[in-house]
Amino acid sequence: MARVSQAHLDARRRQILDGAARCFARNGFHATSMQDVLRESGLSAGAVYRYFASKDEIVAAIADEAFGLVRSAFADAAAAVPPPTPDVLLGRVLTAVFDQAPPEGDRQAFARLIVQVWTETLRNPALAATLNEGYTAMRKAWADLVGTYREAGLMPPGPDADHVARTLIATAQGFIAQQALFGDADPSVVEDGLRALTTMRNDASPEAR
Template identity: 40%
Template sequence: MIRTVPKVSDAHREQRREQILIAAWKCFARNGFHSTSMADVISEAGLSAGAVYLYFRSKEEIILAVAGQVFTGIAGRMAELFEREPPPSPAEVAGFLIEQPVLARAQTPGDLFPLLLAVWAEATRNPILADLADEILGALRQQITRLFERWESTGQDLRIPARDLAPVLVSLVQGFVTQQALVGNPSPETYRQSVVALFDAAGLGPAQPAG
């Protein structure tokens, strides 16, 4: 006569975690990690303290989960670029990355960009996040480097070592995120256009003749 444990278990558990992470995402985007209290997250999630602590051991654990999603979300859309034929030019890669800095959970970039700044700042202090940042940023650079090399292999001239140009391209995205978060401009369209024009002028655009 042993009653079975409630059947909800697994799916329910995942759903609850998601619910909490979405709430935390919103709070962190609004107020950053440190000005957000557990009470804020709990209230936003519409749960109780006891419930939240059943799914996450600590605030730290929630921060790591959210920050991890933000980080990995950035590199997520890269695969698409590898499928293009012919291989995209550096100008195209740059334009793509600026257009789609992240999708992930954010509906509006207004939510995402300040959160990104918070994650970067936190990563300079939290060893676990620092490791993650190292891994993700390394992978992103490597993928960009490979895309450049593929483009070179079609007979184009990069003029700068692919390995060295990749961080420059990453900068263009990070700087855009930073300026958007700080002052709300330039617009993605204007900025993208300027960057693409710069790459075009440098002979790294789509329509450049080989050599």
């Protein structure tokens, strides 16, 4: 019997996850059955169950990929020297997430998938632990970047670095929620909006305000 290559195994696993992601984005986790996943992926039950024993395992695999994609996009964008300002960094992170994420070319579908993953963490302790781990790491990375900005003279001393980190993470989460609910939102919107907000002057006279 010919040995199946790792590339073939990886491609088949990818086929299953992409098909499931399309179903979940369209109908939600709980309204999607394994039969739906089989039809969408075009594979037999035996082929799918070779990789995943249940729908919950597929959900967990998609969630892990989504969390990993966000962390990787952030790490890549933040590795630039000197680091980009927050508006540019968030724009790069969101662009990388939506450009690489399955289902290909459908940003709103992937945003809906991310929001569903967040919701699923409220009932799934394993997913909640994964999300919390990623969130904690992101907060630390952002706080460290705030220190770098201050050392470079790009940001004045003042608010706790963790407060800045949490605010920027919330901005990214809010953009993803907007994309999920309404679509038609490009990461450049966040970049332009943040740039405008962070360059506001607070030294104007009361008459000019």
